[in-house]
Amino acid sequence: MRPGEKCRFRRDPLEYIDNLCRSSATQAIRLPWGGYCVGDADLAQTLLRDPEYNTGKSRFFNELLPTRQTQVEVGHAVRNFLRASLPQYSAELGRAVAELPAVSRWPSAGNMLVHRCLANLLLHPGSTVRTRRLADQAARKGVFFHAPRTWQRARAEVLRAQLISALTEQVRNRRESPASEPRDVLDAVLGVCRPAEVTDRTAAELHLMMSRAIVVPISASLAWSVLLACLHHTSDTPWPWPADQIVRESLRYRPTPWMLGRTIPHPVDIGGVSFQPGELLSVSPYLMHHTEGQWTAPEAFRPDRWSEPDEHGHYVTFGAGPYTCPGAAVAQTLLTDSLNALIRNARLTVIGGDTRPVMAEGSVPRPFTLHRTPRCGGPDTTPQGGE
Numbered sequence: 001m002r003p004g005e006k007c008r009f010r011r012d013p014l015e016y017i018d019n020l021c022r023s024s025a026t027q028a029i030r031l032p033w034g035g036y037c038v039g040d041a042d043l044a045q046t047l048l049r050d051p052e053y054n055t056g057k058s059r060f061f062n063e064l065l066p067t068r069q070t071q072v073e074v075g076h077a078v079r080n081f082l083r084a085s086l087p088q089y090s091a092e093l094g095r096a097v098a099e100l101p102a103v104s105r106w107p108s109a110g111n112m113l114v115h116r117c118l119a120n121l122l123l124h125p126g127s128t129v130r131t132r133r134l135a136d137q138a139a140r141k142g143v144f145f146h147a148p149r150t151w152q153r154a155r156a157e158v159l160r161a162q163l164i165s166a167l168t169e170q171v172r173n174r175r176e177s178p179a180s181e182p183r184d185v186l187d188a189v190l191g192v193c194r195p196a197e198v199t200d201r202t203a204a205e206l207h208l209m210m211s212r213a214i215v216v217p218i219s220a221s222l223a224w225s226v227l228l229a230c231l232h233h234t235s236d237t238p239w240p241w242p243a244d245q246i247v248r249e250s251l252r253y254r255p256t257p258w259m260l261g262r263t264i265p266h267p268v269d270i271g272g273v274s275f276q277p278g279e280l281l282s283v284s285p286y287l288m289h290h291t292e293g294q295w296t297a298p299e300a301f302r303p304d305r306w307s308e309p310d311e312h313g314h315y316v317t318f319g320a321g322p323y324t325c326p327g328a329a330v331a332q333t334l335l336t337d338s339l340n341a342l343i344r345n346a347r348l349t350v351i352g353g354d355t356r357p358v359m360a361e362g363s364v365p366r367p368f369t370l371h372r373t374p375r376c377g378g379p380d381t382t383p384q385g386g387e
């Protein structure tokens with residue numbers, strides 16, 4: 001990428017990709033950092049769903065798992081464990097929100113809130129103190145969330161190595177005396193990964209990867225939901241939309257996944273461009289969610305569109321087709337619960353909010369300050385249908 005382009009991309013990645021799309025002569029847009037992105041929403045949906053581009057192992061797990069079957073089983077096992085653990089998440093959420101300062105700096109405060117509520121589900125309290133301490137530091141010091149400075153990223157690499165080695169020891173111990181029921185995400189992963197196929201170290205890496213895949217997009221999506229709802233409803237009255245619709249609309253308006261990639265399996269022409277096997281073709285959830293004609297007023301933030309039947313275009317925040325995120329429904333519930341907990345008997349306002357994202361681990365809001373003011377003795381702030 002040329003320096004001027006880099007600058008424009010940093011200033012507003014969404015405007016940048018919009019401009020690339022508008023100025024492209026073909027429906028497959030060449031990306032300055034390499035590869036292509038499909039501009040047309042219907043063509044993009046085909047790329048995500050067509051078995052031709054979606055067979056074999058998914059890119060998500062890299063080469064960590066031996067077969068597609070094991071990939072699917074890991075996704076389902078972790079999803080099932082999280083679904084069964086929703087009450088524990090809610091209980092911790094109540095405590096975490098009660099301890100949230102009246103003024104907090106987001107998205108970092110939201111990142112820590114989400115991680116705190118998930119920490120015991122990722123590694124149960126009976127895990128070694130050292131492993132839990134390293135996991136906590138990993139969330140705070142750049143292993144989970146992108147660290148802006150070079151020295152922080154170097155420190156994160158050291159921390160990551162320490163965490164993987166502590167987790168590897170956990171895996172070894174747990175494999176020697178397996179739990180009858182999963183107590184955390186690590187048990188869920190080990191329940192489907194046989195030692196003959198997945199080494200202790202790989203299982204440890206898988207646990208860290210899954211932990212990030214859960215915590216990071218939930219944190220970013222919660223921050224977007226808080227920010228967008230506050231920016232679009234500034235009066236003193238409670239938000240006029242149910243939390244569930246705010247979350248859904250925030251994930252449409254500012255989807256956290258930036259690009260969903262598929263590897264081309266054989267020579268083919270797509271969107272006016274010839275592709276060779278092994279080349280990468282991506283889909284932009286942001287472009288798909290902002291296609292005129294598929295959504296009514298796509299540039300408007302309108303949570304109530306989710307109660308209207310003909311309002312929906314292709315919604316791909318969680319992907320689509322055979323590689324769709326198995327955690328989509330549970331993530332939606334975790335987010336709705338989190339937003340409801342934040343607005344219960346409180347008024348939220350933001351200072352410094354901006355709808356332009358930064359690209360870190362996906363699309364993340366720029367820093368803003370959240371004021372959470374109690375509505376002492378006021379009406380229940382949860383709109384009808386919000387819980």
Ligand code: HEM
Pocket residue numbers: 048058059060061071072074075076078079082213214217218221256257260261316317318319320321322323324325326327328330331
């Ligand atoms: C807001 C939260 C989340 C977002 C935005 C999100 C988004 C995504 C996206 C875009 C994909 C790739 C889909 C594709 O390439 O078509 C994906 C894959 C995946 N996600 Fe999520 N995800 C979230 C939460 C979760 C949670 C809570 C879990 C826990 C089970 C999870 C587990 C997975 C797995 C295992 C895959 C790989 C699926 C496969 O390749 O078979 N995600 N997610």
